[in-house]
Amino acid sequence: MTTPADARYRARGVSSAKEDVHQAIAHLDAGLFPGAFCKVLPDLLSGDPESCLVLHADGAGTKSSLAYLAWRESGDVGVWKGIAQDSLVMNLDDCACAGAIGPYLVSNTIGRNAKRIPGEVIAAIIAGYGEVCASLEAEGITCHLAGGETADVGDLVRTVIVDSTIACRLPRREVIDASRMAAGDVIIGFSSTGRARWEGVDNAGIGSNGLTGARHELLAKHYAQSYPESHAPEIDPDFVYSGPYRLQDPLPDSSMSIGQALLSPTRTYVPLIRDLIDALGVERIHGLIHASGGAHAKIGKFGHGKRYILDALPPPPPLFRAIQAAAQVDWREMYTVYNCGVRLLAVVPEACAQACLDAAKAAQIDSWVVGRVEDATAGAANSVHLQTAFGDFSY
Amino acid sequence: MTTPADARYRARGVSSAKEDVHQAIAHLDAGLFPGAFCKVLPDLLSGDPESCLVLHADGAGTKSSLAYLAWRESGDVGVWKGIAQDSLVMNLDDCACAGAIGPYLVSNTIGRNAKRIPGEVIAAIIAGYGEVCASLEAEGITCHLAGGETADVGDLVRTVIVDSTIACRLPRREVIDASRMAAGDVIIGFSSTGRARWEGVDNAGIGSNGLTGARHELLAKHYAQSYPESHAPEIDPDFVYSGPYRLQDPLPDSSMSIGQALLSPTRTYVPLIRDLIDALGVERIHGLIHASGGAHAKIGKFGHGKRYILDALPPPPPLFRAIQAAAQVDWREMYTVYNCGVRLLAVVPEACAQACLDAAKAAQIDSWVVGRVEDATAGAANSVHLQTAFGDFSY
Numbered sequence: 032m033t034t035p036a037d038a039r040y041r042a043r044g045v046s047s048a049k050e051d052v053h054q055a056i057a058h059l060d061a062g063l064f065p066g067a068f069c070k071v072l073p074d075l076l077s078g079d080p081e082s083c084l085v086l087h088a089d090g091a092g093t094k095s096s097l098a099y100l101a102w103r104e105s106g107d108v109g110v111w112k113g114i115a116q117d118s119l120v121m122n123l124d125d126c127a128c129a130g131a132i133g134p135y136l137v138s139n140t141i142g143r144n145a146k147r148i149p150g151e152v153i154a155a156i157i158a159g160y161g162e163v164c165a166s167l168e169a170e171g172i173t174c175h176l177a178g179g180e181t182a183d184v185g186d187l188v189r190t191v192i193v194d195s196t197i198a199c200r201l202p203r204r205e206v207i208d209a210s211r212m213a214a215g216d217v218i219i220g221f222s223s224t225g226r227a228r229w230e231g232v233d234n235a236g237i238g239s240n241g242l243t244g245a246r247h248e249l250l251a252k253h254y255a256q257s258y259p260e261s262h263a264p265e266i267d268p269d270f271v272y273s274g275p276y277r278l279q280d281p282l283p284d285s286s287m288s289i290g291q292a293l294l295s296p297t298r299t300y301v302p303l304i305r306d307l308i309d310a311l312g313v314e315r316i317h318g319l320i321h322a323s324g325g326a327h328a329k330i331g332k333f334g335h336g337k338r339y340i341l342d343a344l345p346p347p348p349p350l351f352r353a354i355q356a357a358a359q360v361d362w363r364e365m366y367t368v369y370n371c372g373v374r375l376l377a378v379v380p381e382a383c384a385q386a387c388l389d390a391a392k393a394a395q396i397d398s399w400v401v402g403r404v405e406d407a408t409a410g411a412a413n414s415v416h417l418q419t420a421f422g423d424f425s426y
Numbered sequence: 427m428t429t430p431a432d433a434r435y436r437a438r439g440v441s442s443a444k445e446d447v448h449q450a451i452a453h454l455d456a457g458l459f460p461g462a463f464c465k466v467l468p469d470l471l472s473g474d475p476e477s478c479l480v481l482h483a484d485g486a487g488t489k490s491s492l493a494y495l496a497w498r499e500s501g502d503v504g505v506w507k508g509i510a511q512d513s514l515v516m517n518l519d520d521c522a523c524a525g526a527i528g529p530y531l532v533s534n535t536i537g538r539n540a541k542r543i544p545g546e547v548i549a550a551i552i553a554g555y556g557e558v559c560a561s562l563e564a565e566g567i568t569c570h571l572a573g574g575e576t577a578d579v580g581d582l583v584r585t586v587i588v589d590s591t592i593a594c595r596l597p598r599r600e601v602i603d604a605s606r607m608a609a610g611d612v613i614i615g616f617s618s619t620g621r622a623r624w625e626g627v628d629n630a631g632i633g634s635n636g637l638t639g640a641r642h643e644l645l646a647k648h649y650a651q652s653y654p655e656s657h658a659p660e661i662d663p664d665f666v667y668s669g670p671y672r673l674q675d676p677l678p679d680s681s682m683s684i685g686q687a688l689l690s691p692t693r694t695y696v697p698l699i700r701d702l703i704d705a706l707g708v709e710r711i712h713g714l715i716h717a718s719g720g721a722h723a724k725i726g727k728f729g730h731g732k733r734y735i736l737d738a739l740p741p742p743p744p745l746f747r748a749i750q751a752a753a754q755v756d757w758r759e760m761y762t763v764y765n766c767g768v769r770l771l772a773v774v775p776e777a778c779a780q781a782c783l784d785a786a787k788a789a790q791i792d793s794w795v796v797g798r799v800e801d802a803t804a805g806a807a808n809s810v811h812l813q814t815a816f817g818d819f820s821y
Contacts, residue, residue, distance in 0.1 A: 044540040044580035051545025052576045055552055059571065070573045075529050076479070076595035077472050084471070086572035086593055088533045093581045134470050138483045140535060140589040145439040146660040150446025157450055176454065177481035178465045180589075181447045185439035185658035186488045186638055187587045192579060194535040196591035198481055200471035243581055260659075263580035265541040 036364035042270040044263055045243045049324075063203070066210025066333060068128035068319060074200060083203045085131045090194030091117035094242045094294075096261045099147075099190045100254055101278055101290050108155040113296035114193050115139075115159025117239040120297040121323065122197040123167075123174070124375070127304040128319040130207035131199035133172045137164070139179035143191040147260060153181055156193060163299075170229050170302040189260045205308075209318035209333035212378045212404055216317055218330075218341065219387040220373035220401035221300060224348045228395045229302055235285070235292035235350040240323050241368040242293070245350075248358040249274040249289055274357045285349040292350045300375045303394040307377060310386045318378035328367040328426040330376060331415040334404070341402035342418035347371040362421035378404060431759035437665040439658055440638045444719075458598070461605025461728060463523035463714060469595060478598045480526045485589030486512035489637045489689070491656045494542075494585045495649055496673055496685050503550040508691035509588050510534075510554025512634040515692040516718065517592045518562075518569070519770070522699040523714040525602035526594035528567045532559070534574035538586040542655060548576055551588060558694070565624050565697040584655045600703075604713035604728035607773045607799055611712050613725075613736065614782040615768035615796035616695060619743045623790045624697055630680070630687035630745040635718050636763040637688070640745075643753040644669040644684055669752045680744040687745045695770045701785040706778050713773035723762040723821040725771060726810040729799070736797035737813035742766040757816035773799060 062070040063083055074082035091114045101110045119137060126135070139160065141153060157179075164174040174197075223236035237245065247262070247270060254261060255272040262271055278290030285292065300321075307316060320330045330339045347355070351371045355362065365371060377387050384400050391398035407414065417424045457465040458478055469477035486509045496505045514532060521530070534555065536548060552574075559569040569592075618631030632640065642657070642665060649656060650667040657666055673685030680687065695716075702711060715725045725734045742750070746766045750757065760766060772782050779795055786793035802809065810821045 045578040049576070049578065052548055055545050055549035055576075059552070059573070062573075072531065072570070072572055075531060075568070075570055076593065077474070077477075079472070082472075084531065084572075086531050086533045086591075088535045088573070088575040088591065090535060090537070090575070090577060092577055093579050096581045136467065136470060136479065136481050136593075138481045138591050140483045140485060140591065142485070142537075142587050142589070144658055144660070146658060150450050153447055154450035157454070173470070175467070175470055177467055177479075178454070178457075178483070179451075180483040180485070181444070181450075182485060182487055183440040183444065183638075184488050184587060185660065186491045186641075186656065187585060188583055190582060192537050192582045192587065194537070194575075194589060196481075196483065196533050196535065198471065198531075198593050243578075246581075261581065263539055263541060264655075265539070265580065 036360035039270065039360065040244060043243050043247060043266050064206050064208045066208045067206055068209055068321065069125045071129055071206055081202055082200055083206060085126050085129060085199045087122050087126050088194065088196040089121040089125065090192065091239055092242055094239050095191050095193055097242060097246050097293055099261055100258055101294060103258060104278060108151055110294055111152050111155040112159030112162060113294055115156045116163045116296035118193045118195045119160060119163050120299040121239050122195050123299050123301050124321045126197060126199050127301045128321045130205050130313060131201050132301060132305045133174060133199060135174045136177045136198040137174060138177045138196050140194045141179065141181040141191065142184045142188045143181065144185035144188050145183045146185055148191045166229050167301065172301050172305065205313050207313060207316050207319055210335060211317040212334040212337060213317060214404055214406040215381065216378045216404040217381045217384045217400050218402040219377040219379065219384060220344060220399050221303065221375040221391055222397035223298055223370050223372055223374035225397060226395065227298060234298050235287055235295040236348050236370065236372055237293060237295055237350055238297045238323065238370055238374050244368060245293060245354050247272055248354055249276050251275060251277055253277060282349050283353055303390060303396060306390040306394060307387060310390050311379065311383050315383050316377060316379060320376040322370045322374050322376060326367050326370050327417060328415055331413045331426055334413060336407045336411060337413050338405040338407050339402065339415045340405060343399060343401045344419060345372055345399055362419060363424040366417055366424060367426065373401065431755035434665065434755065435639060438638050438642060438661050459601050459603045461603045462601055463604055463716065464520045466524055466601055476597055477595055478601060480521050480524060480594045482517050482521050483589065483591040484516040484520065486634055487637055489634050490586050490588055492637060492641050492688055494656055495653055496689060498653060499673060503546055505689055506547050506550035507554030507557060508689055510551045511558045511691035513588045513590045514555060514558050515694040516634050517590050518694050518696050519716045521592060521594050522696045523716045525600050525708060526596050527696055527700045528569060528594060530569045531572045531593040532569060533572045533591050535589045536576040536586065537579045537583045538576065539580035539583050540578045541580055543586045561624050562696065567696050567700065600708050602708060602711050602714055605730060606712040607729040607732060608712060609799055609801040610776065611773045611799040612776045612779050612795050613797040614772040614774065614779060615739060615794050616698065616770040616786055617792035618693055618765050618767055618769035620792060621790065622693060629693050630682055630690040631743050631765065631767055632688060632690055632745055633692045633718065633765055633769050639763060640688060640749050642667055643749055644671050646670060646672055648672060677744055678748055698785060698789045698791060701789060702772060702782060705781045705785050706774065710778050711772060711774060715771040717765045717769050717771060721762050721765050722812060723810055726808045726821055729808060731802045731806060732808050733800040733802050734797065734810045735800060738794060738796045739814060740767055740794055741815065757814060758819040761812055761819060762821065768796065
């Protein structure tokens with residue numbers, strides 16, 4: 032099928048841009064630092080004028096539908112631990128991009144269909160939260176589980192939804208305000224693949240974005256027939272599990288299976304971000320961008336009157352190539368939905384580039400100078416320009 | 427149908443007791459005040475040893491499926507505002523029962539099926555949050571919207587799920603620790619119906635608990651046929667919308683329709699709780715119990731070696747009588763799922779009873795001395811004893 036990419040997303044009831052949602056919240060106040068990666072509030076809890084707070088919500092999204100398929104086929108509840116990591120890290124990394132590197136307080140809201148999801152799955156998810164916190168603690172990052180709520184909501188939820196909310200307090204002077212990104216800055220990209228210092232297994236890099244598309248584009252009709260509860264019945268059947276693979280099939284050019292690759296838990300970059308702050312000082316980190324929803328177009332939402340040139344991104348890793356090959360969507364679209372191998376960008380003065388690369392090396396994460404910041408012509412809005420082996424794309 | 431109540435709940439994939447979930451979280455730490463109504467943490471954000479924090483998560487549950495039916499039939503997006511109130515108040519009132527009466531920080535996680543739920547519904551829900559906060563502000567309670575996340579997750583969510591997480595900080599000496607409940611204390615019950623000082627319309631009292639049951643027991647097959655997306659397909663069809671009513675039908679013995687009554691937004695008791703604390707001082711409030719999940723059996727989870735005698739509860743209001751009549755379940759079960767007209771209990775020394783009744787009167791909320799606390803025989807666990815017009819029930 033060669034339907035345009037945007038039509039493919041909409042056919043599946045997702046949109047990387049979520050225009051109607053952004054319109055619904057456009058009137059809400061933007062917080063103390065409207066240019067920061069996530070909303071930063073006055074410290075309304077303690078009233079301290081030198082401090083600020085982040086209260087941030089996000090979740091594993093439809094990656095839990097994928098875990099459901101893997102669990103049902105293998106019987107291994109271990110896959111659910113990764114969903115806890117996905118749900119938590121999507122929050123941690125957003126907050127850390129604003130400079131909030133802990134201590135974090137974590138709460139979760141799990142909605143399940145009790146007819147499909149037994150207590151052992153909930154136990155595995157909750158154990159997963161604990162394991163992520165323990166691995167962060169070993170890196171000196173404190174993440175405390177405050178509690179949560181698991182609700183039986185089968186009339187709302189087909190299988191299970193796993194969301195998290197985290198709170199973090201920090202001095203206002205330590206906030207990373209991405210509106211500081213300046214012409215002449217370089218953009219460092221940090222790999223989403225491989226095995227970071229705090230990881231026990233290799234990561235395929237997918238994170239928790241674009242999973243509705245990736246799952247349907249890669250997986251085969253078998254899953255529609257065997258697990259109709261794993262997708263919205265409103266989707267045109269042509270777009271449901273329209274891919275060539277089963278979970279246990281090998282991912283081309285990789286030692287991982289399709290299932291292992293898609294279920295790779297979202298890497299947290301928080302220990303690396305802490306190391307970057309330690310090495311450079313907050314004031315020299317002009318921006319940290321979590322390439323989550325919106326992927327590499329996302330940086331264009333931050334700063335003012337800038338051209339972000341990304342002309343040296345590394346080649347997309349195997350999982351992203353497989354998704355593109357199965358979906359037959361343009362790479363222009365791929366780079367706005369998937370991180371394509373780089374899920375964190377740091378924008379720093381050129382003189383700080385080497386320190387970033389060194390910190391990444393110590394974290395056992397590949398990194399590159401992937402681009403630079405320029406001023407736009409007077410009065411022009413931000414724009415993002417990718418130069419890739421697949422063509423040049425502007426957003 | 428005269429299936430036993432518990433079997434009816436399980437047939438619909440819900441359980442008021444959620445045993446398997448409780449088992450999954452049993453090993454987690456219980457916080458600073460294990461006897462408090464909700465988990466109270468050290469103030470890990472500021473490190474202040476005199477302060478503590480509550481980070482609490484809950485949501486509107488399947489009440490949003492009811493709002494979906496009402497919205498689809500009437501086209502009125504206004505019904506969604508009540509869902510925001512339900513989602514928020516379920517948190518506020520839990521926290522206030524531990525003494526946390528603000529300022530509150532609020533975040534929400536909304537998961538929607540974009541094929542069913544357009545942006546105008548999201549906008550109405552978010553506006554609803556704002557309206558609840560404004561009405562609380564008018565009562566001197568501060569509730570600040572920190573932000574949230576709306577995710578397109580149609581592969582997980584049939585219609586929409588609306589969860590909230592709130593944070594509140596308070597001095598440790600102001601925590602209401604329900605383990606202080608003592609023999610000789612009286613139990614004051616506060617009505618869930620009528621129109622409180624801060625409410626604009628009458629409330630039928632349902633809150634946000636038991637809505638899966640109430641919806642299926644009261645509503646007719648029409649809704650199964652017209653809106654199959656509003657319920658789990660795994661439920662035995664005999665238990666799906668097995669009731670006699672349509673939403674616009676009158677609720678017997680009431681001026682409200684069935685739809686209005688079921689959708690009554692969950693009343694917040696926070697201004698009343700603040701008034702009780704002002705009138706009595708924290709130390710004389712031995713316990714505040716939000717009769718949410720578990721309803722009147724819930725008090726038995728707090729305190730040690732106590733018998734809670736509830737022998738003067740008011741007659742159940744019309745909506746609860748209609749649910750019981752339609753479901754033909756025993757009142758023994760009704761009182762463990764539905765608040766049956768009393769959603770807040772205060773446990774105080776007998777000398778403080780009148781002050782509680784006076785505060786309720788000023789809040790325009792009916793209240794009664796509904797019972798008392800006794801010591802159990804030595805070594806016995808807590809028990810709850812209801813004496814009602816329908817019989818005597820022990821839990």
